[in-house]
Every structure is written in structure tokens, then in C-alpha cells.
Amino acid sequence: MKKTVFFLIALIITSTFNFYGQKTLHKKSKFRTQNSELKIEPTYWWTGMNNPTLQVMIYGKDVANSEVSINNPGVSIAEKKLTDNPNYLFLYLNIEDAKAGTFKIELKNGRKKKIVKYELKERIPNSANRESFSEKDNVYLIMPDRFVNGNPLNDNVKGYVQGADRSSLDFRQGGDIEGMIQKIPYLADLGITALWTTPLLENKADAYSYHHYSCSDYYKIDPRLGTNDDYLRLSKIARQYGIKLIIDIVPNHCGSGHWWMQDIPAKDWFNTWNSFTPSNYRMTAWTDPHRSEADLKRLTKGWFSNTQPDFNLSNKLVFDYLTQAYIFWIERAEIAGIRVDTYPYNDIQVASNFVQTIRNEYPKMNVVGECWVKTPAEIAYYQSGNNNKDGFDSRLQSVMDFVLKDKLSEVFNEKEGWETGTAKFYNHFAQDFVYPNTDLIMNFVDNHDIDRYSTSVKGDVKKYKMGLAILVASRGYPQIYYGTEIMLDGIPGDYQGHRFTFPGGWKDDKRDAFT
Incomplete structure (x- = not known):
């Protein structure tokens, strides 16, 4: 996308924000999902995809500290990835043999336990x-x-x-x-x-x-x-x-x-x-x-x-x-x-x-x-x-x-x-x-x-x-x-x-x- 001279000048004089810097610290979370539930992305997925691995991002307070389990035939946790932000958890799921439907992801943190329902839809034939x-x-x-x-x-x-x-x-x-x-x-x-x-x-x-x-x-x-x-x-x-x-x-x-x-x-x-x-x-x-x-x-x-x-x-x-x-x-x-x-x-x-x-x-x-x-x-x-x-x-x-x-x-x-x-x-x-x-x-x-x-x-x-x-x-x-x-x-x-x-x-x- 072409940049005009005016736009370039505006960029140069723009005030800086703290997330530009190399030493950015994580802010205290201001984001709140509806009803204080966890935020899950993708919102759902499909069976029959070429890539049998699905990344699921879970966002919520201190969710990275959770023990995660899935008890569903055809769905298994291949990898659990964390970042330096404790409010994010990335799961890599193997869904190669999964069938369309809903399965549960259990998140346990001490005495607290949350159940996340996740849906796999059936892919359209020849998609x-x-x-x-x-x-x-x-x-x-x-x-x-x-x-x-x-x-x-x-x-x-x-x-x-x-x-x-x-x-x-x-x-x-x-x-x-x-x-x-x-x-x-x-x-x-x-x-x-x-x-x-x-x-x-x-x-x-x-x-x-x-x-x-x-x-x-x-x-x-x-x-x-x-x-x-x-x-x-x-x-x-x-x-x-x-x-x-x-x-x-x-x-x-x-x-x-x-x-x-x-x-x-x-x-x-x-x-x-x-x-x-x-x-x-x-x-x-x-x-x-x-x-x-x-x-x-x-x-x-x-x-x-x-x-x-x-x-x-x-x-x-x-x-x-x-x-x-x-x-x-x-x-x-x-x-x-x-x-x-x-x-x-x-x-x-x-x-x-x-x-x-x-x-x-x-x-x-x-x-x-x-x-x-x-x-x-x-x-x-x-x-x-x-x-x-x-x-x-x-x-x-x-x-x-x-x-x-x-x-x-x-x-x-x-x-x-x-x-x-x-x-x-x-x-x-x-x-x-x-x-x-x-x-x-x-x-x-x-x-x-x-x-x-x-x-x-x-x-x-x-x-x-x-x-x-x-x-x-x-x-x-x-x-x-x-x-x-x-x-x-x-x-x-x-x-x-x-x-x-x-x-x-x-x-x-x-x-x-x-x-």
C-alpha cells in the first residue's frame, strides 16, 4: 500500500507507545471475555483437514498454570506450549482420527476446574x-x-x-x-x-x-x-x-x-x-x-x-x-x-x-x-x-x-x-x-x-x-x-x-x- 509523504511524516512524529519497545512488560489484563469465561480460538474446527494437528489458543487469568486433559477417542494433546505470559495456553491437538462432534477440554488449577467444550464440524465433501x-x-x-x-x-x-x-x-x-x-x-x-x-x-x-x-x-x-x-x-x-x-x-x-x-x-x-x-x-x-x-x-x-x-x-x-x-x-x-x-x-x-x-x-x-x-x-x-x-x-x-x-x-x-x-x-x-x-x-x-x-x-x-x-x-x-x-x-x-x-x-x- 502506497505511502504518501504526509503519512510518512505523521509516522515519524507519532508518539511512541510502550508496546513498541524491546523491554515491553505484560500489562495487567484489561480484557474480559463474556461471563468471565475463557476465550478459545479457533472458535471451532473441522474433521478431515489435511493437517491433522490443530492449535487451540486458550486465554484466561493464569490459564498457563492449568493441568490439561482430554478424554475423547480420536483427540489427543500432542503438545502444550506456554509463553512468558501466564494468561495464554496453546494446545496442539492431534485430530487425525477425530469424528465430528463436541469434546471436552478439562483445565485443572489446584482445586479449581474448568471444562471447555470444543466442536469439530464435518468438512464439506471435496472442499x-x-x-x-x-x-x-x-x-x-x-x-x-x-x-x-x-x-x-x-x-x-x-x-x-x-x-x-x-x-x-x-x-x-x-x-x-x-x-x-x-x-x-x-x-x-x-x-x-x-x-x-x-x-x-x-x-x-x-x-x-x-x-x-x-x-x-x-x-x-x-x-x-x-x-x-x-x-x-x-x-x-x-x-x-x-x-x-x-x-x-x-x-x-x-x-x-x-x-x-x-x-x-x-x-x-x-x-x-x-x-x-x-x-x-x-x-x-x-x-x-x-x-x-x-x-x-x-x-x-x-x-x-x-x-x-x-x-x-x-x-x-x-x-x-x-x-x-x-x-x-x-x-x-x-x-x-x-x-x-x-x-x-x-x-x-x-x-x-x-x-x-x-x-x-x-x-x-x-x-x-x-x-x-x-x-x-x-x-x-x-x-x-x-x-x-x-x-x-x-x-x-x-x-x-x-x-x-x-x-x-x-x-x-x-x-x-x-x-x-x-x-x-x-x-x-x-x-x-x-x-x-x-x-x-x-x-x-x-x-x-x-x-x-x-x-x-x-x-x-x-x-x-x-x-x-x-x-x-x-x-x-x-x-x-x-x-x-x-x-x-x-x-x-x-x-x-x-x-x-x-x-x-x-x-x-x-x-x-x-x-
């Missing part, structure tokens, strides 16, 4: 082999808060600071899952065959919560967008219209509003510094043979922003927790594809393992990665199957063509010349020899992080149409950002300016572009 997106698809990208307000009753939810407020694009607008469901027929009429939504998980931030890239609960759809069941309903209805659903996953960071931040699971759960240190956003460090290791460390361990704590995925507990969380949603919502946010901001070897761990459960699932680099050779480095000198394989079947996006913004605004104008398209596509599979390159003219294409061509309809013609006719497959089909306007160089609401998505809109 592992679901069809994924491919070069045959037309992908439509929606930022749900900005598309359609289908359920005004969830605009403001008790316990959440931000509710819908259309006085400024800095605030939530009220779009939701119900709104997307209502417009599935519209998308089908456009010829859309795959739907990528920006994240839907809870984002309990005090500001800019609408984008949902700062998760605060990995097992809960944000109630201002809908419910867990709504997500499944979206998937099922979309599939009835021949549209696959793509999940946006964020392995690099969570949000500072996550309940963990009240009682961090372990001192090495996040990458920490003596004071707040943002990433340098220099993704070329991975392919630069002359790179400084300090640059690489700053890229991967610096925080994406001051409100997005950076995960230490080298910690196996973190790695297992997050991979399971996303597998949960793929299984729960019958997801058909994956988009990985900020892939090179992670240790890419760990990120590769992260993706492969998920694909072990869904071997036919395609994954597209956001690798925002500026040459075809660098982009190709991140496509799985590339013959990289260092032997690295990203496990990303698909990559996003950020270079073509730049050319589309330049070509029609300059005079024809030997290296200018449409010659740039020729020179760009001539570099396709660096890719192992050009069919699985995602092409786009705009998205939620960059200027609307309408502003790139300064509102010129003829230039706009030529750009879209290149988009849909190029090798690979197109990604169309909501509103691009109606030449939706924007404000250049401004995040919120890329994210206008879709006309007709709100009852009081003067224009309805859906009709």
Missing part, C-alpha cells in the same frame, strides 16, 4: 478441491464500506467508536455485506466472474476503521459490515451467479485495536523496537544484490504504520495462529481464491511457507500477491515457478502488474515517440519473457490505494476507453475497481480520494449508477 480463479476470470474489487449500504441498521453499533458519517470520506460511509449481496446480479450483468473484497474482519480502530486492514478480531466479521453468516451468504449467492469469492489476507500486521494489545500473548509476538520505527517500504531490498541488511530489517520488521503492530511470523505460535485463522475463513465462507496484502513486507521465506501452508489444505487454490515493485523482473521474481538465482519460490501463482498500471497512466498523456506514447506498451510487453506464466498476471488501471484512472487521464473519455481496452485485451486477466465501469471520479494523491462511494448505493444519493 479441498474447490475451483479457484484463473486467467478466464474478470475480477471486481470492492471496498465494502464504499459500495452499497444494504442494511442501515448496522451503520452504528454499540461498543464501536466509529459509525456511519457521510460528512467526510475520512469516516465510515455505511456500506456492508448486505449491499454487496443486493448487487450480485449487477456484477453478473457486467460479466464479473470473481469478487475480491478488501478485508471484512473486525477493525475496532478509533479512526479510519473503514478499510479493515487493521484487524482486531480474527474470528469475527465486523458487525458494521454484517455477520459471520452474512459472509457465507455472500459467497453462496455469488456462486449462484457464477462469481467466485476472493479473500484478502494480511499476514504482516494486525490493528492496535486488537484485544491482544491489552495483554500481549508473548514478548516476541510482534517485531518491536526501542521506539516506534516504521518500515522503510523499500521492497527492492529483497532482490538487490548490494542491499544493506539494515534496510532489509527495516523493511520487514518496521511497522507499516503506528496503528498496525508488525507480526513476528518467525514465532511458530504466531505463524500457526494466523494460518489457521485464514484457513478458518476459507473453509467457513467457502472462499475460492486468495489475495495477499503487502507480501514483501514479511520475511519472504516465511511468507512463502505461510501461503503454502494454506494451499496444503486447498491445493488447487490460486493466490495473487501484492508485490508493489517497479520492474517486470522484480514482479516476476514473486511469481511461483520463476527460475530465481537464489532458489526462492513465493508460492504465489499470480502477481499484480504494477508496471502496466503506470504505463496506462502515462501513455495516453504524452506524444508519440521512439520511447514515448504507445511504444511504452510494446516495450513493456516485450519484457514478458521474464514471467513463468503470463496467463496469471493481474492487470488493473486503478485500485483502492492509487489514483482513480479517471483522474490519471484528466477526465478524457476517449483516453479512458483506450485504457480500458488495453486492460481487458492484455495477457493475463483484468481486475476492475468498483466504479471504474462508470468512470467514477476521484482526488489524485489522496487515499480517501481513491475511495468515493458508488452513486446509488445510498437511498439519499441523487444519482443511481446501477440503473
Whole structure:
């Protein structure tokens, strides 16, 4: 995700918080589960998964001191893992021979005993082999808060600071899952065959919560967008219209509003510094043979922003927790594809393992990665199957063509010349020899992080149409950002300016572009 100069300055001057520091001490827990019960994640799981081992995180006061036992045929404790925080307990359960149903986990601490009931559901037959997106698809990208307000009753939810407020694009607008469901027929009429939504998980931030890239609960759809069941309903209805659903996953960071931040699971759960240190956003460090290791460390361990704590995925507990969380949603919502946010901001070897761990459960699932680099050779480095000198394989079947996006913004605004104008398209596509599979390159003219294409061509309809013609006719497959089909306007160089609401998505809109 592109950083503006203003944003970088804001990060540098931001006040530091104690959880940035290397010597962070665990706070006295302020988190309380409902009815003072233990918090268990995943909330449930399935039998018949490829990986027979399940990590179960249990959170509660001094739970690490408990003796744990399970008396159930087919379920056994393979390992009990503790951290330096006594309020967390991680169990690794062997469920290879387990049958669907509920079993009991007994926690005994002195004279006190608690029984936790845990459910294993039966996996849907052939779930592992679901069809994924491919070069045959037309992908439509929606930022749900900005598309359609289908359920005004969830605009403001008790316990959440931000509710819908259309006085400024800095605030939530009220779009939701119900709104997307209502417009599935519209998308089908456009010829859309795959739907990528920006994240839907809870984002309990005090500001800019609408984008949902700062998760605060990995097992809960944000109630201002809908419910867990709504997500499944979206998937099922979309599939009835021949549209696959793509999940946006964020392995690099969570949000500072996550309940963990009240009682961090372990001192090495996040990458920490003596004071707040943002990433340098220099993704070329991975392919630069002359790179400084300090640059690489700053890229991967610096925080994406001051409100997005950076995960230490080298910690196996973190790695297992997050991979399971996303597998949960793929299984729960019958997801058909994956988009990985900020892939090179992670240790890419760990990120590769992260993706492969998920694909072990869904071997036919395609994954597209956001690798925002500026040459075809660098982009190709991140496509799985590339013959990289260092032997690295990203496990990303698909990559996003950020270079073509730049050319589309330049070509029609300059005079024809030997290296200018449409010659740039020729020179760009001539570099396709660096890719192992050009069919699985995602092409786009705009998205939620960059200027609307309408502003790139300064509102010129003829230039706009030529750009879209290149988009849909190029090798690979197109990604169309909501509103691009109606030449939706924007404000250049401004995040919120890329994210206008879709006309007709709100009852009081003067224009309805859906009709």
C-alpha cells in the first residue's frame, strides 16, 4: 500500500507507545471475555483437514498454570506450549482420527476446574478441491464500506467508536455485506466472474476503521459490515451467479485495536523496537544484490504504520495462529481464491511457507500477491515457478502488474515517440519473457490505494476507453475497481480520494449508477 509523504511524516512524529519497545512488560489484563469465561480460538474446527494437528489458543487469568486433559477417542494433546505470559495456553491437538462432534477440554488449577467444550464440524465433501480463479476470470474489487449500504441498521453499533458519517470520506460511509449481496446480479450483468473484497474482519480502530486492514478480531466479521453468516451468504449467492469469492489476507500486521494489545500473548509476538520505527517500504531490498541488511530489517520488521503492530511470523505460535485463522475463513465462507496484502513486507521465506501452508489444505487454490515493485523482473521474481538465482519460490501463482498500471497512466498523456506514447506498451510487453506464466498476471488501471484512472487521464473519455481496452485485451486477466465501469471520479494523491462511494448505493444519493 502506497505511502504518501504526509503519512510518512505523521509516522515519524507519532508518539511512541510502550508496546513498541524491546523491554515491553505484560500489562495487567484489561480484557474480559463474556461471563468471565475463557476465550478459545479457533472458535471451532473441522474433521478431515489435511493437517491433522490443530492449535487451540486458550486465554484466561493464569490459564498457563492449568493441568490439561482430554478424554475423547480420536483427540489427543500432542503438545502444550506456554509463553512468558501466564494468561495464554496453546494446545496442539492431534485430530487425525477425530469424528465430528463436541469434546471436552478439562483445565485443572489446584482445586479449581474448568471444562471447555470444543466442536469439530464435518468438512464439506471435496472442499479441498474447490475451483479457484484463473486467467478466464474478470475480477471486481470492492471496498465494502464504499459500495452499497444494504442494511442501515448496522451503520452504528454499540461498543464501536466509529459509525456511519457521510460528512467526510475520512469516516465510515455505511456500506456492508448486505449491499454487496443486493448487487450480485449487477456484477453478473457486467460479466464479473470473481469478487475480491478488501478485508471484512473486525477493525475496532478509533479512526479510519473503514478499510479493515487493521484487524482486531480474527474470528469475527465486523458487525458494521454484517455477520459471520452474512459472509457465507455472500459467497453462496455469488456462486449462484457464477462469481467466485476472493479473500484478502494480511499476514504482516494486525490493528492496535486488537484485544491482544491489552495483554500481549508473548514478548516476541510482534517485531518491536526501542521506539516506534516504521518500515522503510523499500521492497527492492529483497532482490538487490548490494542491499544493506539494515534496510532489509527495516523493511520487514518496521511497522507499516503506528496503528498496525508488525507480526513476528518467525514465532511458530504466531505463524500457526494466523494460518489457521485464514484457513478458518476459507473453509467457513467457502472462499475460492486468495489475495495477499503487502507480501514483501514479511520475511519472504516465511511468507512463502505461510501461503503454502494454506494451499496444503486447498491445493488447487490460486493466490495473487501484492508485490508493489517497479520492474517486470522484480514482479516476476514473486511469481511461483520463476527460475530465481537464489532458489526462492513465493508460492504465489499470480502477481499484480504494477508496471502496466503506470504505463496506462502515462501513455495516453504524452506524444508519440521512439520511447514515448504507445511504444511504452510494446516495450513493456516485450519484457514478458521474464514471467513463468503470463496467463496469471493481474492487470488493473486503478485500485483502492492509487489514483482513480479517471483522474490519471484528466477526465478524457476517449483516453479512458483506450485504457480500458488495453486492460481487458492484455495477457493475463483484468481486475476492475468498483466504479471504474462508470468512470467514477476521484482526488489524485489522496487515499480517501481513491475511495468515493458508488452513486446509488445510498437511498439519499441523487444519482443511481446501477440503473
